[in-house]
Amino acid sequence: MAKVLVVTSGKGGVGKTTSTAALGAALAQSGQSVVVIDFDVGLRNLDLVLGAERRVVYDLINVVQGEAKLSQALIRDKRVETLSLLAASQTRDKDALTEEGVGRIIAELREKFDWVICDSPAGIERGAALAMRFADVAVVVTNPEVSSVRDSDRIIGLLDSKTLRAENGERMEKHLLITRFDPAREMRGEMLKTEDVLEILSIPLLGVIPESEEVLRASNVGSPVTLNAPTSAPGRAYMDAAKRLKGEVVAMTVPTERRAGLFSKIFRRAA
Amino acid sequence: MNLLSFFQRRRGSAPIARDRLQMLLAHERAALGQRDLVAVLREEILAVIAKHVRVDQDKVRVKMDRRNAISTLEVDIEIETGTGQTRLALAG
């Protein structure tokens, strides 16, 4: 049965689009069929991170408005054939996204894919609300920093009250993904500790993605980090997170780059 | 630099960030209304029932309906018994 997953955060620039691309690609690399949807109308970026920017003909709003069929708008990845993209519109108004239209498209995608991953825009307005509306699972992307943690807390509240699942009294599965983590700064007490963020937000940990140049390099060349540098620290961390999403138990480690091959164990507990 | 800020500098500023967040969020959650009361109830009700019978996480529905005069809490759980499935529904 298909799972609809929203990647959300409240705060902007914390790594939602990077994480959508990396988790989507990692799940697809493991043989699952995956579609990633960009909900950031007017500020689309997922196409660029996936290197598909020149192949976008129709987008989410075209499909919502009935101007294109879903099959015409889906862009299949050239490297991983089980990965597809539904791009956001760059020119249209975000009010063109209707709840009814998004619901219809997600229902249709559920029939075709194992995973439907929605890349939420920042904020808590219409785009973010619709990205989470039909989700079964949420990945809350958080940087170990005060304003990001506060916004994540707000988003968790919305996931538990404004999603269809919450309204129907069903469980909304939520996972915390800490990104742009810098172990040296955590050690020096300059950055919130992972345990503190976990304690404050109290949702299970999906993974810790280190701050890394590999992420920038991957987006420069338009390839998710799990494809472009699967053995790099962020590549491995995203691969592990994708396994946990599938329900596999993987020991929680923060891969580091400084000493290749050495994993610094911070948590025994699996998410 | 006074002595306090000297020690804070040595410990790093992260513990201050944690304390400020804890205070702030306790406040904000209260102000926004019991943030996920239904989610909390769901987990706890499930834990109690799971002590005695096997239940599937996804077969539990907890619904809260808030009206002016009365609020209702609806709990609907499918329980696996040896012979088949039983449904437990509570409303109040």
Ligand SMILES: Nc1ncnc2c1ncn2[C@@H]1O[C@H](COP(=O)(O)OP(=O)(O)OP(=O)(O)O)[C@@H](O)[C@H]1O
């Ligand atoms: N682990 C990381 N290491 C280094 N840079 C990172 C990491 N994660 C994300 N970034 C960088 O941070 C920036 C923002 O990332 P991204 O676009 O994924 O965030 P976002 O949450 O989708 O932003 P928005 O809210 O604007 O949609 C990008 O330049 C990205 O390359």
Ligand SMILES: [Mg+2]
């Ligand atoms: Mg983004």
